[in-house]
Amino acid sequence: MNEIIEKKLKEIEERFQVKVLYAVESGSRAWGFPSKDSDYDVRFIYIHQPDWYLSIDPQGVGKKRDVIEVPINDLLDISGWEITKALRLFRKSNPPLLEWLKSEIVYYQAYSFMDLMRALEPQVFYSNATLYHYLNMAKKNHKEFLQGAEVKIKKYFYVLRPILACKWIEENQTVPPISFHELVDAMVTNSDLKHEIELLLRRKIAGDEMDLEPRIQPINDFLESEMIRLEAYVKTISVEMADPTEKLNVLFRSTLKEVWG
Known part of the structure; x- marks a missing residue:
């Protein structure tokens, strides 16, 4: 290729x-x-x-x-x-x-x-503008893909990745890495949550269709709490x-x- x-x-x-x-x-x-x-x-x-x-x-x-x-x-x-x-x-x-x-x-x-x-x-690099971008992306994808008792669980990546990018910016004040693996390793400290994410990642890479399935509650809880927290955090920062x-x-x-x- x-x-x-x-x-x-x-x-x-x-x-x-x-x-x-x-x-x-x-x-x-x-x-x-x-x-x-x-x-x-x-x-x-x-x-x-x-x-x-x-x-x-x-x-x-x-x-x-x-x-x-x-x-x-x-x-x-x-x-x-x-x-x-x-x-x-x-x-x-x-x-x-x-x-x-x-x-x-x-x-x-x-x-x-x-x-x-x-x-x-x-x-x-404007950390506030970049964080806003990723946070709005996460909120939009969360609203579109992760509502209801059953969801297309491969869509979790399109919310997880921007949320982890936000957390990277908050912690490091630098451009986040593009690698999802690197973001997970650096930003997910809860071992149970990391296990759920890594299991989902292996399934996606292996080619599982992963159509409608029950929501993965630990990931949902993490995303929803982080969106609320980051929404408050981004309002406190300005860059000159x-x-x-x-x-x-x-x-x-x-x-x-x-x-x-």
């Missing part, structure tokens, strides 16, 4: 006349709980040639789209963000983008852009940081020069 993904990235470069800077896995495979039939969620950052940026219309307006999306099939979902879009989102501590930076499944990386970008991460825009401008310009000369 790596060879297929690399070939697709090269085709994208040729078709759109861009250079891919970085491409990673971003879905359940990157999180550490893929099923046998999980597709590949490839996300990438790319840069256009200099002339594309030298026009009166800004990126993302009209025909100057700031995303590239390849038609999805059952196996491969691939899309990318143009570099200035990525850096604007980086400036806002965008959680999906921060997860791309943490992915351990890297399909492609070129030039110095990603190393320089990662070095700036502490200057753009210097505007990183000029540093991101410098990164963009230096990458443009490095890639295209």
Whole structure:
């Protein structure tokens, strides 16, 4: 599959006349709980040639789209963000983008852009905004998937993971790891609860369908109590940081020069 993904990235470069800077896995495979039939969620950052940026219309307006999306099939979902879009989102501590930076499944990386970008991460990480994002994700998924006496229990992961990410941020004030295993090891201290989660994880990875089944009460109790607690906690924190825009401008310009000369 790596060879297929690399070939697709090269085709994208040729078709759109861009250079891919970085491409990673971003879905359940990157999180550490893929099923046998999980597709590949490839996300990438790319840069256009200099002339594309030298026009009166800004990126993302009209025909100057700031995303590239390849038609999805059952196996491969691939899309990318143009570099200035990525850096604007980086400036806002965008959680999906921060997860791309943490992915351990890297399909492609070129030039110095990603190393320089990662070095700036502490200057753009807003713990309150990122915690809000994960908490709202957990609440939405909990409401949608985990109500009633019987639930699709594989959906627990889509509430557990953001809640554990919130707990990581609360404790460490850093971007949480993308690995679900690492979050469980670090953030779940109750041995009985950890056993329930690990049992569920093994079933999912093994490919159990896990359709409607009775709720797992210890996990439900943990999630509900943590959502209440974190809702109160996030209101107590605020973050002030210097505007990183000029540093991101410098990164963009230096990458443009490095890639295209």
